Amino acid sequence: xxxxxxxxxxxxxxxxxxxxxxxxxxxxxxxxxxxxxxxxxxxxxxxxxxxxxxxxxxxxxxxxxxxxxxxxxxxxxxxxxxxxxxxxxxxxxxxxxxxxxxxxxxxxxxxxxxxxxxxxxxxxxxxxxxxxxxxxxxxxxxxxxxxxxxxxxxxxxxxxxxxxxxxxxxxxxxx
Numbered sequence: 001x002x003x004x005x006x007x008x009x010x011x012x013x014x015x016x017x018x019x020x021x022x023x024x025x026x027x028x029x030x031x032x033x034x035x036x037x038x039x040x041x042x043x044x045x046x047x048x049x050x051x052x053x054x055x056x057x058x059x060x061x062x063x064x065x066x067x068x069x070x071x072x073x074x075x076x077x078x079x080x081x082x083x084x085x086x087x088x089x090x091x092x093x094x095x096x097x098x099x100x101x102x103x104x105x106x107x108x109x110x111x112x113x114x115x116x117x118x119x120x121x122x123x124x125x126x127x128x129x130x131x132x133x134x135x136x137x138x139x140x141x142x143x144x145x146x147x148x149x150x151x152x153x154x155x156x157x158x159x160x161x162x163x164x165x166x167x168x169x170x171x172x173x174x175x
Contacts, residue, residue: 028071028162031163032074032076032077033077035078035079035162035166036077038166038169038172038173039079039169045078046078046080047078047080047089048088048090049080049081049088049090050082050091050092051064051092051093051094052091052093053094054094054095054096054097054098054102054125054141055097056095056096056122057095059122059154060095060125061094062155064092067158067161067162072158072162079165085108085111085112088112089117090119091108091116091119093118093121093125094124094125095124096125096128096137097138097139097140097141098138099136099138105144105145106145109145117168117172118141118145118146118147118148119147120141120142121150121151121155121161122154122155122156123153123154124154125141126141126142126150128143148168
């Protein structure tokens with residue numbers, strides 16, 4: 001991928017042939033198209049996600065930000081991040097819930113309209129991770145609000161997050 005980037009830098013008018021698309025890019029496109037089909041069916045076109053940092057070390061946030069870059073580009077699959085929980089269908093919560101963020105997380109949860117989906121992203125959000133039993137940490141997200149799904153990893157890669165979202169959407173479709 002880096003060699004391809006250098007080629008483009010040297011010649012900005014260079015077009016990318018299909019043979020230069022890697023296996024990983026193909027997998028992302030296939031996953032994304034499946035997600036897009038589920039999003040259209042379940043959410044009438046787009047899935048609005050509000051990401052809440054409950055006190056993380058920003059590792060998971062960096063992976064979530066990567067979902068918006070040109071390689072993953074999840075917007076093309078009908079998923080977008082929103083600034084307010086009032087506009088969200090899903091809350092993605094990262095990090096262990098710190099004492100300072102407990103009230104903010106509760107308020108975000110209460111502001112999200114029903115039916116709401118809560119996903120704990122990363123090991124810290126699932127059970128507190130390496131911060132478990134710390135004086136400054138309440139615990140995992142489920143210590144404060146009900147969690148519907150979890151995407152494990154420390155941090156989970158963008159691809160793992162996409163797989164997790166696809167799995168969640170498949171479960172929602174069968175319910």
